[in-house]
Amino acid sequence: xKSRDATRRSFLGTGALAGAAWTAxxxxxxxxxxxxxxxxxxxxxxxxYGQRSPHEKAARGVRESQTPEAASSRTPLDQTxxxxxxxxLHFERHxxxxxxxxxxxxxxxxxxxxxxPMAFSVDDIKRLPSVxxxxxxxxxxxxxxxxxxxxxxxVALSHGLASCSEWTGVPLRILLEEAGxxxxxxxxxxxxxxxxxxxxxxxxxxxxxxxxxxxGQNGEAIRPEQGYPMRLILPGWEGNTNVKWLRRIKLTAGxxxxxxxTSKYTELMEDGTAWIFTFEMDAKSVITAPSGGHMVDGPxxxxxxxxxxxxxxxxxxxxxxxxxxQTWTEAELQTPVYSKAFTRFRLPWAWDGSETVLLSxxxxxxxxxxxxxxxxxxxxxxxxxYHCNRIKGWHIxxxxxxxxxxx
Amino acid sequence: xKSRDATRRSFLGTGALAGAAWTAxxxxxxxxxxxxxxxxxxxxxxxxYGQRSPHEKAARGVRESQTPEAASSRTPLDQTxxxxxxxxLHFERHxxxxxxxxxxxxxxxxxxxxxxPMAFSVDDIKRLPSVxxxxxxxxxxxxxxxxxxxxxxxVALSHGLASCSEWTGVPLRILLEEAGxxxxxxxxxxxxxxxxxxxxxxxxxxxxxxxxxxxGQNGEAIRPEQGYPMRLILPGWEGNTNVKWLRRIKLTAGxxxxxxxTSKYTELMEDGTAWIFTFEMDAKSVITAPSGGHMVDGPxxxxxxxxxxxxxxxxxxxxxxxxxxQTWTEAELQTPVYSKAFTRFRLPWAWDGSETVLLSxxxxxxxxxxxxxxxxxxxxxxxxxYHCNRIKGWHIxxxxxxxxxxx
Numbered sequence: 001x002k003s004r005d006a007t008r009r010s011f012l013g014t015g016a017l018a019g020a021a022w023t024a025x026x027x028x029x030x031x032x033x034x035x036x037x038x039x040x041x042x043x044x045x046x047x048x049y050g051q052r053s054p055h056e057k058a059a060r061g062v063r064e065s066q067t068p069e070a071a072s073s074r075t076p077l078d079q080t081x082x083x084x085x086x087x088x089l090h091f092e093r094h095x096x097x098x099x100x101x102x103x104x105x106x107x108x109x110x111x112x113x114x115x116x117p118m119a120f121s122v123d124d125i126k127r128l129p130s131v132x133x134x135x136x137x138x139x140x141x142x143x144x145x146x147x148x149x150x151x152x153x154x155v156a157l158s159h160g161l162a163s164c165s166e167w168t169g170v171p172l173r174i175l176l177e178e179a180g181x182x183x184x185x186x187x188x189x190x191x192x193x194x195x196x197x198x199x200x201x202x203x204x205x206x207x208x209x210x211x212x213x214x215x216g217q218n219g220e221a222i223r224p225e226q227g228y229p230m231r232l233i234l235p236g237w238e239g240n241t242n243v244k245w246l247r248r249i250k251l252t253a254g255x256x257x258x259x260x261x262t263s264k265y266t267e268l269m270e271d272g273t274a275w276i277f278t279f280e281m282d283a284k285s286v287i288t289a290p291s292g293g294h295m296v297d298g299p300x301x302x303x304x305x306x307x308x309x310x311x312x313x314x315x316x317x318x319x320x321x322x323x324x325x326q327t328w329t330e331a332e333l334q335t336p337v338y339s340k341a342f343t344r345f346r347l348p349w350a351w352d353g354s355e356t357v358l359l360s361x362x363x364x365x366x367x368x369x370x371x372x373x374x375x376x377x378x379x380x381x382x383x384x385x386y387h388c389n390r391i392k393g394w395h396i397x398x399x400x401x402x403x404x405x406x407x
Numbered sequence: 408x409k410s411r412d413a414t415r416r417s418f419l420g421t422g423a424l425a426g427a428a429w430t431a432x433x434x435x436x437x438x439x440x441x442x443x444x445x446x447x448x449x450x451x452x453x454x455x456y457g458q459r460s461p462h463e464k465a466a467r468g469v470r471e472s473q474t475p476e477a478a479s480s481r482t483p484l485d486q487t488x489x490x491x492x493x494x495x496l497h498f499e500r501h502x503x504x505x506x507x508x509x510x511x512x513x514x515x516x517x518x519x520x521x522x523x524p525m526a527f528s529v530d531d532i533k534r535l536p537s538v539x540x541x542x543x544x545x546x547x548x549x550x551x552x553x554x555x556x557x558x559x560x561x562v563a564l565s566h567g568l569a570s571c572s573e574w575t576g577v578p579l580r581i582l583l584e585e586a587g588x589x590x591x592x593x594x595x596x597x598x599x600x601x602x603x604x605x606x607x608x609x610x611x612x613x614x615x616x617x618x619x620x621x622x623g624q625n626g627e628a629i630r631p632e633q634g635y636p637m638r639l640i641l642p643g644w645e646g647n648t649n650v651k652w653l654r655r656i657k658l659t660a661g662x663x664x665x666x667x668x669t670s671k672y673t674e675l676m677e678d679g680t681a682w683i684f685t686f687e688m689d690a691k692s693v694i695t696a697p698s699g700g701h702m703v704d705g706p707x708x709x710x711x712x713x714x715x716x717x718x719x720x721x722x723x724x725x726x727x728x729x730x731x732x733q734t735w736t737e738a739e740l741q742t743p744v745y746s747k748a749f750t751r752f753r754l755p756w757a758w759d760g761s762e763t764v765l766l767s768x769x770x771x772x773x774x775x776x777x778x779x780x781x782x783x784x785x786x787x788x789x790x791x792x793y794h795c796n797r798i799k800g801w802h803i804x805x806x807x808x809x810x811x812x813x814x
Contacts, residue, residue, distance in 0.1 A: 016545055031525035033516055036654050039602045043504025045475030046632075048466035050495040053635045056628045059455035068452030081575035081623030084491065088457040089627065097450025103462055128711050129755050132489030132741050149660035168488035195446045216488030218625060220496065221463045225453075228460045245445050246421030248592055303536050334539050336743040348536050 004058050029104030034183045055336055060089055061156045069097030072139065074160030077307060078288045083134065083334060083342040085163035087223045093139045093161060094225075096196035096372070097262070098282025102246070103229040106193070109211065111252035122229050125213060130171040133212065133235065135310045137161035138281050140238040140265055143388040149373070151392060151404040155291040158392055159284070162309070164342035165226075167233050173208045185251035189233050189258070193245040200241045201255035202234055202279070210235050213246060236311030236340035237279040240265055259398070270381030281311030283370050284389040285318055285345070285362035296400035299353035304331070305346045310364035314338070317363045318345035324357035324405070325394070331360075339365075351396070357405045359393045430527030434598060467496055468563045476504030479546065481567025485695045488540065490741060490749040492570035494630045498644035501566060501632075502667070503603035506652055508791040509638040511769035513600070514581070517619065522587025527638050529780045532620060535577040540619065540642065541748045543716045545569035545688050547645040547672055550795040556780070558799060558811040563797055565811070566691070568638070571749035572633075574640050575623030580615045583658070592658035596665070597639050600652040607648045608662035609641055609686070617642050620653060643718030643747035644686040646731035647672055663777075677788030690777050691796040692725055694750070706760035711738070712753045717771035721745070724770040725752035729799070731764035731812070746772075758803070764812045765802045780814050 031388050058080075060073035076083055092098075103122045109194040111117035115299030141370050142161035145152040152158035176188075181204070188207050194200040202211075212233040215222055226246030240260065255261075255277065267275040285308035290296050304322070308315045314337050319328040334344035345360070361370040371379070373390040380387070447728070455551040467480035467488075479500040482492055492498075499505075510529045518524035549568035559565035581762070583595075595614050609618075619640040622629055624680050634651030641648050647667065647791040660666075662684065666704070674682040692715035697703050715722045721744050726735040741751035752767070768777040780797040787794075800812030 032518065032524040033514070035516060035518075035627055036514060036600070038599055038604060039506055042502070042602050043506040044477045044631075045504060046467070046469050046478045046480040046499045046501065047447050048480065050467075050497065050630050050632050052494075053508075053510075055636075058627065060453070060457075062455055069449045071453045073453040073455065080626045081537075082573045082626055084573050084626040085628040086625060087459075087493075089459065091477040092453045094450070094453065096451060099446055099450040100461075103460075107440070107443060109442060111439060111442075117439035123704065127707075127709050130488075130712065130753060132751060166489045166491050189781050193443065193446055195449050197445060218493060219487045219489055220465065221460060223457050224451075225457050229462075297530065300534075305537065316427040336745075338743075339788050344539060346537060395525060398592050 013379045024329065024332055038267040038348040050199065058089060061160060063170055067270060070095050072176060074149050074156045075163045076156045077286070078162055078291045078294065079157045083164055083344050084218060085165060087165065087218050087220070087226070090163040090165065090226055091139065092225045093239060094194065095198050098224050099194050100167035100247060101193060101229060103145045106247070107230050108230065108246055109248045110175050111178045112178070112189070113182040113185035114181065114251055118179045120175060122215065123217065125170050125230065128174055130170055131212060132166055132168040132216070134164065134166050134338045135233060135235045136162055136164040136218055136340065137242050137341050138309070140240065140281065140386045144385040146373070146388045146390050146392060147382065147385065149406045151406070153334065153404050154293045154397045155286055155288050159286045162238070164309070165217045167212060167216035169212045169233070171229065172211030172232070175213065176207065181251060184253050187252045187255050189243070189247060189250040189252055189256050190243040191248040192243045193247040198240070198243060199256070199260050200243055201258065201277070202237070202241050202259060204251065206234055206237065206279070238265060238281060241279060245331045265386065267380070267384035267386050270383060275401050278387060282389040283310035283312065283315070283364040283368050284308065285360045285370055286392050287358055287360045287394055288359070289318065290396065290402045291394055292401040292404050293378055293401055296396060296402065298353060298400065299314070301348065301350050302359060303346055305344065306347050306360050308343045308345055308360070309341060310362070310368070311340060312368065313340065313365040315343040315362050316365050318343070319361050320351055321359040323357060325359055328361070353398060355396065355398050357393045357395050359391055361391050420750040432437055460685060465496060467498065468567060477502050479568060481562045481563045482570045484567055485562045485698045486694070486702065490571055491625060492572060494572065494625050494627070494633070497570040497572065497630065497633055498546065498568045498691040499632045500646060501601065502605050503601045505631050506601050508600060508636060508652060512653065514653070515637065515653055516655045516685040517582050517586045520589040520592035521583070521658055522589065525586045526805050529583060529622065532577050532637065533624065533806055537738050538575055539573055539575040539623070541571065541573050541745045542640060543571040543747065544646045544649050545649065545716070547688070547793045550691070551792040553780070553795045553799060554789065555799055556813045558813070560811050561700045562693055562695050566620040566693045567604050568646070571716070572624045573626065574619060574621040575622035575638065576619045576640070577612065579618030579620055581616065582620065586658055586721065588625060589667070590615055591660050594659045594662050596657040596659055597648070597653060597665050598655040600654040601651045605647070605650060606663070606665040606667050606685070607650055608665065608668060609644070609648050611658065613641055613644065613686070645672060645688060648686060662788050672793065673792035674793050675791060676786070681802065689794060689796040690717035690719065690722070690769050690775050692767045692777055693716065693799050694727070694765055694767045694801055697803065697809045698763070698801050699809055699811050703758060703803060705807065706758050708757050709764060710753055711756050712751065713767050715750045715767070716748060716771035717750055717767055717769070717775070718747060719775065720747065720772040722750040722769050723772050725750070726768050727754045728766040729756055729763060738812070760805065762803065762805050764802050765801045766798055769796050
């Protein structure tokens, strides 16, 4: 493995910034660039609620569908920066569309194996102790196309059913303890206020340790598509267990095997058995820049950047290969590294203009290393569409065009 | 000082959650709350770029003005969560309005005492090594009304010229070193592309150590009101030095004493001398909930929450008084605590329904403690409007109404 310092030295040594890509920069010998013209008119006044520049076009990927209420939209991960996903671009996966909910009348019912069934209004919940935590949410069907050798052509299509936000809300433990947890309670059933009453079972242990009833997202009220006025956050667990538009939590003795966890979100193994309640999302990484659909504008210095995350804790290490997996170099991680959150990795690189394949892989704090496709299939077979976390490659052609690398 | 644990015990011991404020909750003896009705229709389909709920009305505070291009708008800090300010609500302070800039033609000129003057396009800059850092930006005129005993009536008016974002961009050091820093260079002059060509001098040392040319904000492109397509970030320094719509950085031997740092942003002392280049923002805190204009809906448990920040590093401690300063209790800090960033503090509290005053104060990692108003005036006199960081109080009347506490 090359050290990062060696890469940096070679970047600085090559004077890559004065290379072919830097057509806008004057070489030392050339005439100095002119000062820009002075703007000639006043700009627009201050305003009450800002919008992005009309020059910015990043959008969630939406497929044509006969049932756009039971559909998904994908975060354009290659057009985001840092670790926060803009709320407007947070991926969606709905089963019955986005309900319109009045926060003044919405209630969260906590019942089942409790001493005192309680219904909490939004205002009730906002008076309670709160926490803010940065966590990813990922659909367990994310990267389903990566089971194939070809993989999806863009990072939005391959990994865009994952996003990361600062969530603010009340620890679920507080609500459950206020209602009084009975000794037989071992699981919860969470239910959303969408028309299909989306439901999932989860363990009481997870609910007590890490569950959050979130009403804030990236500093403002949670967005309608992400569960307004409140959603469940079970950090690191399958997106669908992070029930949106949360209206009911029932304490139960065991899992409920509801439609949303038996008709979907189970994994068929090669021997015909099925895995169910595979809650934790496995460690995964992907290079977002450059990525499929991009055109690298000539050789020279180029920062390789991407995202890594794990449902089991912090990312410990992200590595990048610029030679189709022959050698790997450790990338720098954006700090602080949060547990169960997007972790941005970055590696300086000088592209020599020849065809190659870029890969990334990550290791989480449990020591688990993201597998290649063959290794993943060896473990899990080919009958399931869920939980695909194999290494993804991007092919760069000599003309700079970037496509999914077949593996 | 009371320990936090003691406060928690008394909160849990009082059963405050079953108190008067919890009208929505059933008492143990009452009938269990009914399950909510099932929604009867599909919601809205997936979409390409999300918007907040129409029920959410949080807005920047804008005053009527004859010159809305040379004006400010204030973040409603009491309607934000966690430490990230939603970009749409980031405060504004413009001198000539928000320019409309095409990123395809915008250039950043680096010149002056350099070996190779260079003009960087947005695309040039995006290929370079990047960093993402969470930092506040604060107008040095923020809290100007707090020099008076009465103080401003709401937290937007008292502290809303401060906001906090995850900024992504290229370290300024890389651009300057690429241009070749000449030995005589000790300062920089930064200039914006607004119609007034807003300029500020800053030290080369700060530029090299911490300067960022930011093009990303909270995961997406920087917003027009915050400097699209790029702004300077000098973490912890007066907002006006974080020049927006950055188009020029000139390396100089000394400060330039430009109009924007002599006609404004200097501080007159009682003896008639003026302080200039008072770059660092002093440690400051304010309680955002409950705060001026709020109505506390009856006695019982209530989380006190607020924000603290310092231009000199990390917040080490935030304390809250619920008895007008007679006693102070350490609040819990949201972790991780970033340097030169908003730090959320929280304290559980059971309000007994009697009139009182809430205060907060913070200490940063240098050991500096936020002063009271009298102490601040002793140090700095009364002739300046800038850099007011005195302790702010909120008065709670017996009817629950919250107003600015006179000191």
